[in-house]
Amino acid sequence: MRTFVIYINAFIIVLGLSFSSNCYANKPYLQENRIAYISKVLQAFRETPLNTIYNTYSYINVIENNNCRSSLSDLKVECLLSYAKNNCKETRNAKLKGNCEFYSDIIVVNKISEKTFVNRTERYRMLRNTNYDFRTAMTSRLQQKYSRIVTELFLRKESDCDDKDYECLSRELDKFCLGYTNTHSLSWQYCISASLWFIGTSKKD
Amino acid sequence: MRRFRARLESNIDAHDSSANESKYNFIRLHLGTNSLGLALAFSIVTVIAFEYDVLKWNYLKGINHDLSFFIGMFSIILGVGFYNFWKLGDKSVYVLHFTKSSIMPRGVNRIFDHKGLSFGVSGKIKLKKNVFELSSVIRQVLCIGIFLNLSLITLGNAGFDKLKRYPTEILQTKSDYCEDEEDIINAPPKEGCELIVRAFKLGYAKDLGVCEPKKLDPEKLEVCHKRRKDEPYFHYKSRLLLSFVDNSVKFFDKNRAKRIEEKFRLQLKELEVLRDYQRYAMSAAPRASHHIWTNLPHPENKLVEQYRDIFKPSYCIEQFQNQTNTVRFQEHDRRKDSKIMEHVYGQILFNPKHRNAVAFCKEYKIHWASNIDTCERLKKNPKAVLQEANVLSEVEQVLKRHEIAISILSLEEKINKIEGKANVTENKKVKKSKIVKGKIAKGKNQIRNKSELVSFQCFMQAKNSGHKQSKVKLNDTNFVVRTRFFPKTKSEGGVEIAMYKEFSKLMEKRFHYSRLTSRSDINIGLGISGVASDQNSLEAPSYLFTRLEKLKNVDIFLGNKWIFERDDLLEVYPYHVHLKNYVKSFRREYSKSRGRL
Numbered sequence: 137m138r139t140f141v142i143y144i145n146a147f148i149i150v151l152g153l154s155f156s157s158n159c160y161a162n163k164p165y166l167q168e169n170r171i172a173y174i175s176k177v178l179q180a181f182r183e184t185p186l187n188t189i190y191n192t193y194s195y196i197n198v199i200e201n202n203n204c205r206s207s208l209s210d211l212k213v214e215c216l217l218s219y220a221k222n223n224c225k226e227t228r229n230a231k232l233k234g235n236c237e238f239y240s241d242i243i244v245v246n247k248i249s250e251k252t253f254v255n256r257t258e259r260y261r262m263l264r265n266t267n268y269d270f271r272t273a274m275t276s277r278l279q280q281k282y283s284r285i286v287t288e289l290f291l292r293k294e295s296d297c298d299d300k301d302y303e304c305l306s307r308e309l310d311k312f313c314l315g316y317t318n319t320h321s322l323s324w325q326y327c328i329s330a331s332l333w334f335i336g337t338s339k340k341d
Numbered sequence: 342m343r344r345f346r347a348r349l350e351s352n353i354d355a356h357d358s359s360a361n362e363s364k365y366n367f368i369r370l371h372l373g374t375n376s377l378g379l380a381l382a383f384s385i386v387t388v389i390a391f392e393y394d395v396l397k398w399n400y401l402k403g404i405n406h407d408l409s410f411f412i413g414m415f416s417i418i419l420g421v422g423f424y425n426f427w428k429l430g431d432k433s434v435y436v437l438h439f440t441k442s443s444i445m446p447r448g449v450n451r452i453f454d455h456k457g458l459s460f461g462v463s464g465k466i467k468l469k470k471n472v473f474e475l476s477s478v479i480r481q482v483l484c485i486g487i488f489l490n491l492s493l494i495t496l497g498n499a500g501f502d503k504l505k506r507y508p509t510e511i512l513q514t515k516s517d518y519c520e521d522e523e524d525i526i527n528a529p530p531k532e533g534c535e536l537i538v539r540a541f542k543l544g545y546a547k548d549l550g551v552c553e554p555k556k557l558d559p560e561k562l563e564v565c566h567k568r569r570k571d572e573p574y575f576h577y578k579s580r581l582l583l584s585f586v587d588n589s590v591k592f593f594d595k596n597r598a599k600r601i602e603e604k605f606r607l608q609l610k611e612l613e614v615l616r617d618y619q620r621y622a623m624s625a626a627p628r629a630s631h632h633i634w635t636n637l638p639h640p641e642n643k644l645v646e647q648y649r650d651i652f653k654p655s656y657c658i659e660q661f662q663n664q665t666n667t668v669r670f671q672e673h674d675r676r677k678d679s680k681i682m683e684h685v686y687g688q689i690l691f692n693p694k695h696r697n698a699v700a701f702c703k704e705y706k707i708h709w710a711s712n713i714d715t716c717e718r719l720k721k722n723p724k725a726v727l728q729e730a731n732v733l734s735e736v737e738q739v740l741k742r743h744e745i746a747i748s749i750l751s752l753e754e755k756i757n758k759i760e761g762k763a764n765v766t767e768n769k770k771v772k773k774s775k776i777v778k779g780k781i782a783k784g785k786n787q788i789r790n791k792s793e794l795v796s797f798q799c800f801m802q803a804k805n806s807g808h809k810q811s812k813v814k815l816n817d818t819n820f821v822v823r824t825r826f827f828p829k830t831k832s833e834g835g836v837e838i839a840m841y842k843e844f845s846k847l848m849e850k851r852f853h854y855s856r857l858t859s860r861s862d863i864n865i866g867l868g869i870s871g872v873a874s875d876q877n878s879l880e881a882p883s884y885l886f887t888r889l890e891k892l893k894n895v896d897i898f899l900g901n902k903w904i905f906e907r908d909d910l911l912e913v914y915p916y917h918v919h920l921k922n923y924v925k926s927f928r929r930e931y932s933k934s935r936g937r938l
Contacts, residue, residue, distance in 0.1 A: 163907065163908075164879075164882050165879075165885065165909035165912065165913055166908075166909040169909070170913075173885050210891060213890045213891065216887070220884070221884075237884065240884075242886065244886075245886045245890070248890055318665040318667055319665050321917035321921075323889070323893075324889070324913040324915070325889040325890070328886060
């Protein structure tokens with residue numbers, strides 16, 4: 137009888153643990169999960185050569201302009217997501233594959249958010265005034281916009297993280313972007329991705 | 342006996358006069374007229390200057406540098422000149438005497454004698470010691486002071502500026518002459534256009550744009566009435582005079598003067614309305630008055646509210662201009678519902694981020710912590726309830742302003758008729774009357790009804806939801822009073838959205854937010870986004886940021902309840918996307934039934 141009670145208790149504990157972990161797993165956007173994910177993205181940027189990142193960027197860019205052209209945003213997102221996944225699948229090393237997924241996520245979001253950062257009027261103006269390649273001009277304009285967000289992040293009074301303390305930086309970034317979304321009407325993921333891209337690609341290779 | 346009596350009387354008189362003389366012993370005034378005149382003139386001018394407020398420190402501080410230099414120079418030069426020209430530094434030619442009769446010098450013309458005192462004037466009498474004269478320095482200072490005061494009285498900053506401009510106004514500039522054909526063709530490039538002209542010449546610019554020189558178009562040529570280059574000055578002036586006479590004759594011809602008189606009489610009849618109209622415009626009286634009573638407590642301390650009412654009457658403008666997309670509050674905040682309500686109220690009516698605001702926050706008032714039966718009482722006795730809320734005068738003012746607006750528009754119509762008739766006969770364009778400076782409306786039919794300018798509604802938290810509608814009569818106008826009862830929402834995630842729905846229904850009954858008005862993409866075969874596939878996708882642990890993009894198609898205002906259960910998603914939900922659309926749809930509907938003068 138005693139053994140039976142112990143088994144029952146053990147069963148309940150295992151059930152409870154699995155339930156709670158399931159809850160946690162089903163909610164990837166909880167604050168702690170978000171922070172962990174941002175840290176991993178930062179780590180991925182640090183570990184990957186810039187060339188590789190830029191190659192993926194060019195690939196997503198071409199895909200977006202050709203295969204994934206659609207006016208329905210859901211369709212476009214799904215298409216980009218599947219191409220990004222396939223692109224990373226080709227990497228054999230599991231760690232590199234994981235890193236590829238992290239920075240590809242950022243690249244896809246940045247690609248989608250381009251129209252929010254540089255609106256139609258601004259793009260038209262750029263087209264008129266640019267003597268060289270439009271894509272280069274667009275990239276540099278976007279970089280300027282991203283830098284503005286990052287500057288705001290680091291100029292906050294409470295911003296006090298060490299360069300290599302990714303967890304602290306992720307926490308700060310998450311908090312900052314939640315506030316930024318609320319006041320500036322820019323989606324949270326756009327703010328995060330823009331900042332991560334700027335921070336990640338500013339390193340010396 | 343008679344002799345004795347006469348002697349006695351003469352003795353008494355002598356005694357009286359000697360007593361008086363001893364009384365006025367100290368009065369021995371011999372004043373030089375120069376000093377006295379200067380002192381008097383200075384005093385009079387100073388008093389006038391005081392009366393004109395030009396000696397006040399604030400006024401003196403406001404005088405600009407040029408004027409203060411001019412006033413200084415003007416008063417010193419004229420003061421010294423005046424002093425020297427009238428020889429005011431010399432001894433006075435005439436002396437005024439005011440002394441005891443017994444010691445009055447000989448040769449003085451006595452003007453009056455009274456009780457042993459005499460007043461007289463003497464000229465050229467050598468009274469070296471006794472004559473009182475101000476020292477020459479003081480007299481000079483008084484002269485300067487007189488002119489200083491006079492210049493302060495007569496000249497202000499604006500007057501001085503006009504004075505400075507006067508010479509240039511008299512002298513004609515180049516633009517006062519008619520231009521020759523050559524002048525137009527050979528005109529130098531406009532200011533700041535040199536670079537563009539150069540770029541155009543070098544082929545870097547396709548056109549000159551605004552820098553293009555004027556071209557002569559024979560069809561657009563008009564007669565120039567300015568002075569010709571070879572025209573003598575007096576010929577030009579005589580031409581001006583003749584044209585003035587010509588215009589004056591035309592003015593009195595064809596009943597123009599009569600029309601002006603007619604217009605004036607019309608305006609005179611409505612003088613009170615015109616005065617009230619201007620008074621309301623100048624005092625920035627409200628153009629609408631909308632009131633919402635709620636039984637929720639004030640979102641902040643009552644003292645803070647009172648402080649803002651007194652010291653920051655325009656606080657609401659600032660508050661709703663910088664509104665965030667969502668509202669933050671503590672878990673167990675007892676004012677949570679009030680904060681949400683205030684936030685929703687600001688978002689749907691005033692926040693300028695969502696295109697044009699449909700209302701002006703100073704014309705709206707939420708009456709917090711009101712009784713649940715306020716609207717019932719309002720129905721029975723509207724004036725008492727409004728008086729109790731301290732808004733009766735404001736409401737009546739808006740209603741009065743509406744009547745004034747109607748009167749002003751009908752007056753304008755009448756005046757336009759007078760002008761229109763005349764103008765049709767003269768084949769000229771109909772000029773608009775300038776009575777209504779601030780635009781009320783284009784016409785009578787476009788002016789808002791009273792019930793659109795003034796509104797009353799109740800928003801009460803109760804056990805059960807529901808709504809009521811009743812009619813209230815105030816100053817011969819019927820108003821519909823809406824009451825909406827809403828229950829306390831338990832789900833944390835959906836409180837704000839539920840409030841949006843309830844409050845927008847209260848403010849605009851016809852407002853309906855549906856899939857058609859939503860910004861969500863419609864997926865062929867699947868219906869609207871927000872189905873189970875989206876939920877599953879948002880549970881996957883990879884590509885977290887990209888997957889969030891799907892939330893843009895999940896409109897929280899459409900009742901996607903699954904999202905309220907995902908507190909993690911609510912934190913990163915892009916409220917701004919659907920909120921903007923929701924507010925725009927609401928405002929489109931609301932502006933049809935409510936507005937301001």
